[in-house]
Amino acid sequence: MTAIKHALQRDIFTPNDERLLSIVNVCKAGKKKKNCFLCATVTTERPVQVRVVKVKKSDKGDFYKRQMAWELRDLAEVDAKDASKENPEFDLHFEKVYRWVASSTAEKNSFISCIWKLNQRYLRKKVEFVNVSSQLLEELPKAEESVPSGESQSVAGGDEDALDDYQELNAREEQDIEGMMEVCEYAISNAEAFAEKLSRELQVLDGANIQSIMASEKQVNILMQLLDEALSEEMLQSVKEQMDQISQSNRLIQISNTNNGKLLDEIQFLVNYMDLSKGHIRALQDGDLSSPKGIEACINASEALLQCMNVALRPGHEKLMAVKQQQHLFTELRDTFARRLTNHLNNVFVHQCCTHFLLQYLNVSYLWQGHDQSSTLSQHTAELTLPKHSPLHRDLLRYAKLMEWLKNTQREKYDGLSRTYVDYMTRLYEREIKDFFEVAKIKMAGTTKEGKGNKFATLPRKESALKQETESLHGSSGKLTGSTSSLNKLTVQGSSSRRSQSSSLLDMGNMSASDLDVADRTKFDKIFEQVLSELEPLCLAEQDFISKFFKLQQHPTLAQVNSILVTLRKDMVRLMMNKIFQSIETELNSLIALGDKIDSFHSLYMLVKMSHHVWTAQNVDPASYLSTTLGNVLVTVKRNFDKCISGQIRQMEEVKISKKSKVGILPFVTGFEEFAELAETIFRNAERRGDLDKAYVKLIRAVFMNVEKVANESQKTPRDVVMMENFHHIFSTQSRLKISCLETERREAKHKYTDHLQSYVINSLGQPLEKLNHFFEGVEARVAQGVREEEVSYQLAFNKQELRKVIKEYPGKEVKKGLDNLYKKVDKHLCEEESLLQVVWHSMQDEFIRQYKHFEGLIGRCYPGSGITMEFTIGDMLEYFSSIAQSH
Incomplete structure (x- = not known):
């Protein structure tokens, strides 16, 4: 490694004015092993720049080259992977993470220690070292082998440590050292003797320091004894006791104040959240549920009661007698008001529905007695309209908030009211819808006749009579x-x-x-549209009322909070609507069947x-x-x-x-x-x-x-x-x-x-000139068999004499006569409403001219120089066709 370090310093870093401080042999983690070196370097010029340089051998392997360099200030983190076990892997976090595996753990630790030291010395922004033992960071990196003499003296592995230990001498220290060296003449000539002397003097100084420390300890002990004697005196003891009493008194006063504050907070909490005003109590017990003001007072009182009952008590409150009494009072008020509300709403349902049924009966009676009553069921059905229940809905919606309160406090009473409402409204709607559809069926069948002088002639006299009349309509196949x-x-x-x-x-x-006829179908269309147009707002209004009155409507954020609750509410609305309007689908299908039968x-x-x-x-x-x-x-x-x-x-x-x-x-x-x-x-x-x-x-x-x-x-x-x-x-x-x-x-x-059309024309034209057509068909057949056209005239059956004989049978007069007969025959075949006679006749004219020209061409080719021609010309044919068409 020393030789490699020496070579790198010489070939790569010295030319760039850099010093190599540490080196580690690495390869990339998880990839095919390709070794390279990571080098920690500093520049020799100021300001000093610290870098991590990646160096690898060339492809030929004969020299090293600098591949990549990172500034140490860009290093964010050094991860040694494991601080307790030997592990050669480590990561350097620059702009991205570089994962390395060192050739040995010792090289890795030495390199990381050098990086730590450079970071401490040169950088303000400190690098984060992860999974690195604290002992490794506290120790200086061990000096590696120095570069052999003859090269740059600043390349030795311990240079950086030496720089850290070196401190410049001040003037006083320089004078003392010079004085010592002057006293010892042999200081320069015999350094070992001089060093030994300095060592002996240092030992003497250490002994003096120890004696001084021991003497100081005696003085401290004497001082401590004096203090203990002073504390034992009566005056100091009295002061201590007084101070202890004052401190204890202050502590008790602080505890008392704290407790009083907490007690006041608890009392204030109970008074604010568990006290119901006398006005609210009266409203719950005796409030008028039939007047708007009374309903509003009951709504406010019920909401206040619900808040009091739902307050979140603090630990221990439930044991207080006053709290228990208040909770008992709230429960009695809740039960009392729930019974009053349930009874009142039951009476409202019964009263409204019974009143509606009574009005139906009275209005029908008045109408048949000649009285003019508007907005009645019978007149509505006569006009094919359904009664509107908006007044009933408007009256009941005043109790919507109370129904919500009942739903949250007494669910069984809420469910009972829901069933009561559905039962009464089912009977009401069933009667109205049945009458409505019976009149629609009569109008649809077209059997309702308006009597002269009696504007109520279309009104149903009785439900049974209407039913019998409709059934008779259904059974009358003749009508x-x-x-x-x-x-x-x-x-x-x-x-x-x-x-x-x-x-x-x-x-x-x-x-x-x-x-x-068209008018009948238009009338049916209007009746059917009127039926659907009446049912649609009726159902939507009732569903909207049920959702609002029974608090089943979907809130904007409810779908995000609890989708199951939304589904349950929708199911409840659907069940109530299915019960109330259970007859609509049946009646619609019956009406559709009647319309389809008509x-x-x-x-x-x-x-x-x-x-x-x-x-x-x-x-x-x-x-x-x-x-x-x-x-x-x-x-x-x-x-x-x-x-x-x-x-x-x-x-x-x-x-x-x-x-x-x-x-x-x-x-x-x-x-x-x-x-x-x-x-x-x-x-x-x-x-x-x-x-x-x-x-x-x-x-x-x-x-x-x-x-x-x-x-x-x-x-x-x-x-x-x-x-x-x-x-x-x-x-x-x-x-x-x-x-x-x-x-x-x-x-x-x-x-x-x-x-x-073409087929009919061709087949029809073959009849007026039948023999002529057959003759030329034979000529064409001979040519098709291989007879040359100019040699056809030598055929016995198709010689010139035979041709002249056939042509003489069709003079102009005969041709016109044949065409006239053809026109009459075509006229008999064709119908008048399609008016194709002239079209067919004109097509026959074109086809006849085409055949004429074809016959002339055959005569010219097969009988050249014979001078044989047809007895009539194209002009004659045009005149024949025109005169025949005009004559008919």
Whole structure:
């Protein structure tokens, strides 16, 4: 190590004006062993800079190089890992932590000791040494082997220690040393003798010092004896006793004052927190619970009582008789007031509900006797409105704080009041909701007739009569439903009577067209919306009242404090609402069933309206009773909607065609058009648009499939005509309505219409010029078989004479006659409502001209120079087609 230190000083640090004080051989902890040296150095120039330098051998291993250096002032911590055991690992905390493993524990300790010494001497900010033994820090680092002579004399391992021990002599010390050396002439020549003499003199001085110390001890003992004698004298003893008495008296006075202060604090605490005023006691015992002032006084008194009962007593207070008496008084007041409050609120519930029932009975009687009473249950239901209970809620909310007090002090009485309220309100709401829905059903069925001169003709006379009337409506299939079996036997009617059919896919539900129209559906939509609009505020108002009155509302910070408590409160509100409004879901489902029975297309209106109200309720409170109930009913409505679509598809599949009349536009094709028009009106900006799009796809695919089915089964009307007309109608409908989800089907309908139009035109044009067509088909066949076009005329069956013979059979007059017959035949095939006759006729004209030109081309190529031409020209053909169209 000495040789390495010598080499490092010479090659690295001396050129940089630095002195190497300590060195340690290390490698990085946890990595592949690559040794290097950590060196502690100081600069030779002032101000002195202290560094830790990392030195390693070059890759070739022939010299050392300086790799990295850190200023000692940047060192924050030295961690030796273990102060009690030998451990070569240590950490240096600069801007990051460097973990090292020394080659030996002795080298590590020597290096750390040197760092500690440099830190103590040169730095103001002290480095923290962790897991380093205090003994190691107190000792100076041992001097390592010195650098051999001939090099810098300041490189020796003990230089730093020597610098620490050296102190400069002052003038007085220099003179004394010079005097001693002058007395001893041999001081310079014989240093050993001089040193021995100095040692003997030092021993003499040490002996003198010891004798002086011993003499001083005797004097101290004498002084202590004198003091003891003085204390034993009577005067000093009297003063001591008086001072002790004064001190004891002062201590007792201080203790007494402290105790009196503490006692006063205890008394003041009990008076402040356990004293209830006489006014509060009177309010709790006899306060008026029916007047606003009395209620306010009772609220203040109950809160004061609760504070007194909940005060946190200090240790020992519960043993005081006065405290026990006060607690007994508070308990009696609590029980007395709780009984008074419970009885009073029970009476309020009974009084309010009985009064409401009585008003219902009296108002109905007055109305039937001709008296005009507003805001009555019967008139509300006649107008399809539900009575508002805001007055009842307003009266009861005055007791909300008292209910909270009762909830915190007498939970069983609070629960009893909750059950009482729910029982009474369940009976009240059940009566109101039942009457409300009975009138809604009558209005929905359209059987409520307004009597002439009697403005109360729509009022229900009795609940039983209303029930019987509604049940008779439900059972009257002649009024509410058409003949379902007729749907299975539906036949395709003539075009003249088809427009008078129902506006559903087949018959717009289960009713005939004479019973249903747009006004009827609009009326149903308004009734259903009115029902939902009345139920929504009713439920929300009652839920809000229950939450406030029974103190079940959610506080802003409650969800963060105790989520379980929030859930319990919500469950309590939901249970109370389910009990009070237990009839709503049943009545809604009954109303929906009636609407669906009247007209299955009512499910479209109900799906849109119900979805909107569910969405609104969920935005207000997703966990509310209203949101949950409407969501359950929405499932039923969606099921009815799906059943409606499936029913329409099933009716398409069961359709039968007439063998005696032409088909024309099929009823379910026009029905889809009217269904789409109605649905687009109903579902405009609706939340459930996706359900309609899915239904569209199912219906249109069923329409496509059944159009082809009818076309294949048709005997009187050609298949191409059935396909052409119906797919043209479908394409026109989709182009007009612009239903984005049916864009693919719209293009498919156009393609089918175009293909079957072309097919019908080609097949029809083959009949007027049948022989001519057959002749040229034979010519084309010979050419296809390999006969050259100019050699076709040498074929016996297709020579020039045969061609002239065929052409002579079709002079202009015969061609016009054939076209006229063709026009009449096409007119018989096509229906009037689609108006495709002129389109087809124009297509036939174009096709005829195309065939004419094709025949002329064959004549020119296969019979060159023959001079053979058709008996009529293209101009003649245009005149034929135009005159025929105008004549019809």
